Amino acid sequence: MTTIVPKKRINSIDALRGFALIGIMLLHCMERFDLTIIPEVASPFWQRVDTFVYEAMYFLFAGKSYAIFSFLFGLSFYMQMDSQAAKGNDFRARFVWRLVLLFLFGYINGLIYMGEFFIIYAVLGLFLVPLYKVPTKYLVVVMILLFLQIPAIVSFVTLLGNPTLNEPSYLNVYMNQLYATCAGIYAEGSFKDVLAFNVWNGEVAKWLWTINNYRYLQLLGLFIAGMLVGRMEIHKSEEKMVRYSRLMLPYSLAWFVVFYLIVWLLPALGVTGFALSVGTTLFKTFANLGMMMLYICGFTLLYYNHGWKKGLDRIAPVGRMSVTNYMAQSMVGVCLFYGFGANLAVQCNYLQSLCVGLLFCLVQILYSNWWIKRFYYGPMEWLWRTLTWMQRVPLVRK
Structure with missing residues (x-):
């Protein structure tokens, strides 16, 4: 039986993935891991500070951290292929098996x-397999x-033209009922109660959120964007990464500013009710794509051109152990907040x-650096790789 040899990593990509994971953790802490209790602070000053913290974290990371993670998922697919x-x-066949394993990991984590x-990535990732051979144009x-989110545009225009329809759809109502139910369980229920809800209803709520917000379209579009960057072989050359980052940076900024202005103008233009909710989600999604590219381009330029390489390399192990760290965030976060x-x-x-x-992210950075000095892979990465190949995969560094 042959041994799978560990591959050389691209540290800047691992560091970018680590940055995305840190953003995901901070955002989840604002959401209290779906236990969305709005805190009240007695002091007016500290209430303003608290509100600012919440809004700042959402502005910085909501829709951006997962977007970076999704983009890198598509790039990783191409790199493996x-x-x-x-x-x-x-x-391709082994990648499908790899997605089956990811589905199982996701379902266990989702409990x-x-x-x-x-689990969403595992299902949507299946579309990458037939798309791999499609010509670039x-x-x-x-x-x-996919990025245009045509169903969302149709829904928004329809709601604008028919005020009588200006109310949530049945799927949105049902989703909100599930989230209202889970709030009580997560706040007051036992660990067994949480597991019992998440076995089925939790998965339904998550999929309804993905469908109702048309997030599945954006995710698949980001997967393809990552695959296209791989085809261009940008990741293989430091010079290419820097050149394309400089080229895309101003366009990304302009894209972000234009669509955030539209979001702010919607109420002034008389958009109200559910139409406002749909329109805000739609145009924020467009704006978030621009901010995601700002992060990717800015991060790349800082890494290669501005002397930040040594510091950013400290978060590369976090990204290298992304499956382990993501699942650890879920398990620790739930135990802390529920x-x-x-x-x-x-x-x-x-x-x-x-x-x-922030404290938990610091622990993950320190632990990931300690682990990667001694092992080739994170625990879950090693298990995933071993089950993918059904062969011996070395773990301990010699």
């Missing part, structure tokens, strides 16, 4: 934390159509929740 093709292997997204068209655990969702305001998140 390309690496195996160079050896004369067709990796603890409803909001985890690995057609793939670009598919990506643009009623059966430390109950911080009730006891902490947003500023305190942010401090909890």
